[in-house]
Amino acid sequence: MPDxxxxxxxxxxxxxxxxxxxxxxxxAKFLRHNLDGEYHHIAWDDxxxxxxxxxxxxxxxxxxxxxxxxxxxxxxxDAGENxxxxxxxxxxxxxQTLLDTYAPYNLYTVYIEAxxxxxxxRELPRQNRTNGQAEEQYNQIHNEENHPPYDIxxxxxxxSTREIGTAIIRDLTSRLQAQANLGxxxxxxxx
Numbered sequence: 001m002p003d004x005x006x007x008x009x010x011x012x013x014x015x016x017x018x019x020x021x022x023x024x025x026x027x028a029k030f031l032r033h034n035l036d037g038e039y040h041h042i043a044w045d046d047x048x049x050x051x052x053x054x055x056x057x058x059x060x061x062x063x064x065x066x067x068x069x070x071x072x073x074x075x076x077x078d079a080g081e082n083x084x085x086x087x088x089x090x091x092x093x094x095x096q097t098l099l100d101t102y103a104p105y106n107l108y109t110v111y112i113e114a115x116x117x118x119x120x121x122r123e124l125p126r127q128n129r130t131n132g133q134a135e136e137q138y139n140q141i142h143n144e145e146n147h148p149p150y151d152i153x154x155x156x157x158x159x160s161t162r163e164i165g166t167a168i169i170r171d172l173t174s175r176l177q178a179q180a181n182l183g184x185x186x187x188x189x190x191x
Contacts, residue, residue, distance in 0.1 A: 011077040013102045014039070014084045014172065017095060018112035019137035021122040023156035023164070024086045027112060030165035031084055035172075042073065043086040066094070070101050077105050088137055099148055106179070108172050111150040112164065113138070114157045151175075 014031060016024045028041045048065055051057055061068050076083060089095035099107070114122070119134035141147070152171055154164045 012082045012106040020134040026161045109150045
């Protein structure tokens, strides 16, 4: 597989949005294990739990976890770490804030969804989910207007995690290669 490291030493961030139980975390784990180069997976839910237990983070910082998340992920990206971020962006302005924040990096956006009846089926056996949460998020996301476009969209009912992950890797690798080629043509113009 071609190296999906960011061209021009710019860190990459793969932003995966979707409802609870849509397949974001499974896809993120597949990507982390199958992308060339090192990518770190940060799931919003896990991040919140970790921060709440971190005694080095002040109570003031904990009040606005979203801003702290943005600050800490940008610090990682600035240090050259490639990230896979697994989030639920409701409402749309949350997604727009993420897009604006990560615009200076190699940003690749993914939306993963599933039909409400499938979300309900997936949610029932999971002890760490509130029944109805995924469907509520689905309705909120689909009732929002002006959603920014994604680089790639999948329905995890129609495609397996492997199929989704493989398609993302293929598309991301192609985009990064095109960026690298564009960058090299700018630094080595033809006479």
